[in-house]
Each structure stands twice: as structure tokens, then as C-alpha cells.
Amino acid sequence: MSSTKYLIAPSILSANFAKLGEEISNVIASGADWIHFDVMDNHYVPNLTIGPLVCEAIRPITKAVIDVHLMVKPVDRIIPDFAKAGANVITFHPEGSEHIDRTLGLIRESGCKAGLVFNPATPLDYLDYVMDKIDVILLMSVNPGFGGQKFIPSTLVKLAAARQRINAYTAQSGREIRLEVDGGVTVGNIAEIANAGADTFVAGSAVFGAANERDPHRYDAVIAQMRAALGA
Ligand code: DX5
Ligand code: ZN
Numbered sequence: 001m002s003s004t005k006y007l008i009a010p011s012i013l014s015a016n017f018a019k020l021g022e023e024i025s026n027v028i029a030s031g032a033d034w035i036h037f038d039v040m041d042n043h044y045v046p047n048l049t050i051g052p053l054v055c056e057a058i059r060p061i062t063k064a065v066i067d068v069h070l071m072v073k074p075v076d077r078i079i080p081d082f083a084k085a086g087a088n089v090i091t092f093h094p095e096g097s098e099h100i101d102r103t104l105g106l107i108r109e110s111g112c113k114a115g116l117v118f119n120p121a122t123p124l125d126y127l128d129y130v131m132d133k134i135d136v137i138l139l140m141s142v143n144p145g146f147g148g149q150k151f152i153p154s155t156l157v158k159l160a161a162a163r164q165r166i167n168a169y170t171a172q173s174g175r176e177i178r179l180e181v182d183g184g185v186t187v188g189n190i191a192e193i194a195n196a197g198a199d200t201f202v203a204g205s206a207v208f209g210a211a212n213e214r215d216p217h218r219y220d221a222v223i224a225q226m227r228a229a230l231g232a
Contacts, residue, residue: 007034007201008032008034009180009200009202010035010208010219011038011202011207012035012036013036014205020057020058022217026219029218031223033065034064035058035062037050039072039078039082040071041072044072044093047146051078052078052085055068066087067088068089069182070082070090070096072096073095074096074097082110083111089113089115090107091138092107093116093117094122113136114136115134115178116134118138119140120142120154132175134177136177136178139158139162139181141155141182141184141185148204151189152183156193159179159193162197166179178200179200180200181201185201186206187206187222190226201226203226206226207219207222
């Protein structure tokens with residue numbers, strides 16, 4: 001995990017669920033890096049999406065990292081199921097766990113990379129004593145539950161604070177941690193978000209809402225525009 005390499009992680013929440021396998025093949029063929037997999041339970045967040053069975057079904061379709069974002073409460077029971085279903089990264093919200101340190105350990109023991117997710121109003125203090133157990137820090141730039149919302153600008157300040165924590169930790173430990181952002185990321189704001197410190201970008205509606213004009217199954221153009229913005 002080099003912090004200089006930017007990763008684009010389309011959220012399949014905005015994909016066509018009737019053609020999910022094709023959508024995943026196409027978005028990876030279009031240059032995406034990770035598949036972001038949003039799990040919602042209609043309890044921790046006001047929406048209901050997909051679980052381990054769907055993860056297992058899409059696992060054979062791609063070798064790409066499946067980045068499972070758990071918006072569920074409680075969270076521990078379902079973690080081994082996602083690991084068995086082929087998840088590579090599992091992140092969860094501190095509010096979803098009674099014992100955050102234990103949950104992070106459980107994810108690693110299951111063979112996955114572990115991460116904490118911060119809602120817009122959740123302080124970064126939850127990181128204070130667990131940096132050694134974390135591989136990914138995910139900052140929500142919308143309130144979780146739905147795709148297609150607008151990026152909350154104060155996330156930029158929070159990203160800079162998270163980046164400082166990561167850099168200090170990496171300098172002392174030699175270990176890298178990814179800084180991922182989720183919600184309202186577009187071609188228009190991705191450069192500013194990267195400048196604030198993010199290196200991994202979830203984008204749902206911006207990617208799946210922008211099929212190529214000639215081939216509606218390809219997303220090359222929007223992903224290339226994101227990479228161009230990141231390179232500029
Ligand atoms: C929101 C989800 C996001 C969402 C992103 O709760 O965690 O991953 O799908 O969608 P866009 O990019 O449309 O904001
Ligand atoms: Zn997400």
C-alpha cells in the first residue's frame with residue numbers, strides 16, 4: 001500500500017443490480033481499482049442493501065479488492081461471513097461496535113485488512129489507541145445510507161487532520177495506512193479531496209451514472225477524467 005498511489009473504488013450501490021456481475025466486470029475493465037461494497041441494515045442506517053451472499057456471488061468475477069463497508073449494528077457477528085465470502089478489506093463504524101479494539105482484531109484474524117469509518121460528526125479520537133490495528137481510515141463525506149448525496153465541505157479539514165495522524169504514525173512505525181473518502185466524490189472535486197490528503201476514492205453515482213456514450217457498459221471516460229484530475 002503506497003500512499004502515493006491513488007485508488008478509485010466505485011461503489012456498486014449505484015450499479016444496476018439486475019446486471020451486477022456485468023457491471024463489476026465492466027467497471028474493472030474501465031480502470032477501477034477496488035470494488036466498494038456498501039452493507040446497510042435498516043437499523044444503523046435507514047436503508048437495506050446487500051450481504052455476504054452477494055459478496056460470495058461476485059467474488060469469482062474479479063481479482064480486484066472487495067472493500068466491504070459495514071453500516072450495520074451490531075457488527076461482529078457478520079464479519080467472519082464476509083471474510084469467507086471473499087472480502088479483502090472490511091471497515092465498520094465505531095458506533096456499530098461495543099468493543100472497537102476487539103472488532104478490529106476479529107477482522108484481522110479473519111484474514112482481512114481492517115478499517116474504521118468516521119461519520120461527518122464522529123471525532124477522529126477513536127484512532128488514538130488503535131493505529132496498529134488499522135489498515136484503512138475511511139472518512140464519510142456524506143451521512144451514510146444513500147448514494148447520490150452532496151459532498152460535505154468540512155470533510156476537507158478532517159481529511160487533513162487524518163493525514164497528519166497517518167504521516168506521524170508511518171514515520172514512527174514504517175507502516176502505511178490508506179485514507180479513503182466516501183460520498184459525493186466527483187470529477188469536479190476529486191483533486192481538492194486528494195490535496196486534502198485522501199488516497200482512496202469511493203465514487204458511486206459519479207461512476208455508474210456516467211456510462212460512456214458509445215458503450216453504455218463502459219465507464220472508461222469518467223474514470224480517466226478522475227485520474228487526469230488526480231494527476232493535474
Ligand atoms: C453511502 C455509501 C457510499 C455511497 C457513495 O452511505 O457508503 O459508498 O454509495 O455514493 P456516491 O458516490 O453517489 O455519494
Ligand atoms: Zn460506502
